[in-house]
Amino acid sequence: MLKNLCKQQINLLKTCASLQQQVRTTFILKRKYEPPLHKINQKPKKLRGRHHIYELVEDTTTTKANNIEVVLKTFVEGVGKKGEVISVKPNLAYNKLLLPGLAVYKTEENIAKYAPTEADKSQVEHSSPFAQRTVNMLERLNLAVVMNKDHPWVIEPWHIKASLRKAGYICKEECITIPKEPIDGPDLNKEGKEFYCTVTINNLEKARVKCRIHHWSTDPSERLPYVFEHWKLPSEPLFGSAEPSSEEVKK
Secondary structure, three states: OOOHHHHHHHHHHHHHHHHHHOOOOOEEEOOOOHHHHOOOOOOOOOOOOHHOOEEEEEEOOOOOOOOOEEEEEEOOOEEEOOOOOEEEHHHHHHHHHHOOOOOEEOOHHHHHHOOOHHHHOOOOOOOOOHHHHHHHHOOOEEEEEEEEEOOOOEHHHHHHHHHHHHHHOOOOOEEEOOOOOOOEEEEEHOOOOOEHHHHHEEEEEEEEEEEEEEOOOOOOHHHHOOOHHHHHHHOOOOOOOOOOHHHHOOO
């Protein structure tokens, strides 16, 4: 009985060994000097020290892992829409998509299961995966609208367009909506005061951009003193309300 128990344990160990898989910490080596062959029915020769010298063939810890294809179960900002098949890096796939339940592995069954229906297509919430991210970036922006201190002006959409380009955002003039009440100057009472304009993205998403007026003169002696990190300082609203209502934004 003891002999049978030992055999069962040996078979179990063999089964476990066969199920062992290669991990990312594996080093693939080869002998630098091949050991000599031995004749049939003859005792193998003893290996010498040089036979235990190995050369590195591959270090799997430094090998770039292949991308993983997944199917999105819902819209993911900056990634894609529901039912879309994307190829992403393993870390992003595991930590940001698969574990939170936002995506599944690509299979024929999952592609058919999570394909967008007609109801999903009719309820368009985002024009592109990056549109909402663009809205978030614009709404965090404190846009400085630099106007001339020496000559009269009235703020128009192209002023906002130029200020956005200066801040690193390219926007068409027809996508910008400014307040209905005219903003003219120069008027130092409006210096540093803020107002909101609306930027429409792909004719769908709308971003409220906070703007601050700053007067500038070409004559160095007439310039206003520089304010360090002025965007962090509190500001007064230009029209008596710092933020537009939700109805005004929808319009």
